[in-house]
Amino acid sequence: MKRIVFIAIVLFATLRLYAQKNTVFYKHEVKVSVGDAIIPSVFQIDKKSRHYCNVAFSYLYRPEKWFWVGGNFVNYFGNRIYYNWREYDENGNFNDFSKSKMKYSVAIAPEMRFSYLNKKAAILYSSLSGGLGLENGYDDNAHKYPGIIPYFHLTYFGFSVNFGKDNNIFLGGELGFGYKGFGNIHGGYRF
DSSP states (O other): OHHHHHHHHHHHHHHHHHHTOOSOOOOEEEEEEEEEEEEEOTTOSSOOEEEEEEEEEEEEEEEETTEEEEEEEEEEEEEEEEEEEEEEOTTSOEEEEEEEEEEEEEEEEEEEEEEEEEOSSEEEEEEEEEEEEEEOOBOSSOBOOOEEEEEEEEEEEEEEEEESTTSOEEEEEEEEEETTOSEEEEEEEEO
């Protein structure tokens, strides 16, 4: 058992040192990502989860070659909800009305990212973010007041492929669990 623990520590240290051998070290990163998200709303009567598409804008600062810290601004656009109703006047005549509203949510969340492979052409990483979101309150039954919802996202596996003259433009994707969804794609710029 002691050998296994010792080998695991040595391998982890080797991977961490290997991740440090990136020749170009950009400290700032801006990125835009698009993905799916399933958001359970605590403010819905039926407690159903809603399907959303999200667009996220992120800024990350990289004080170490293997560690980033920054924040996300995430917009969620959900199902279109249709409301139909009938109003009667004093004579018994009626008018039918309908309108639709888009389910919407926005979140601001800090993020920490840990890279375990830094190469000139690619970076592999995992990340964790959490914060608060604001939901507009529309659901199938009625309009409710906007509410604050917790935001959490864990990226199990993320990658970026670097290209351009200085390898500072990148495209990539993430697999994870949380408000950014199970998968998303992103692109950005490092400087």
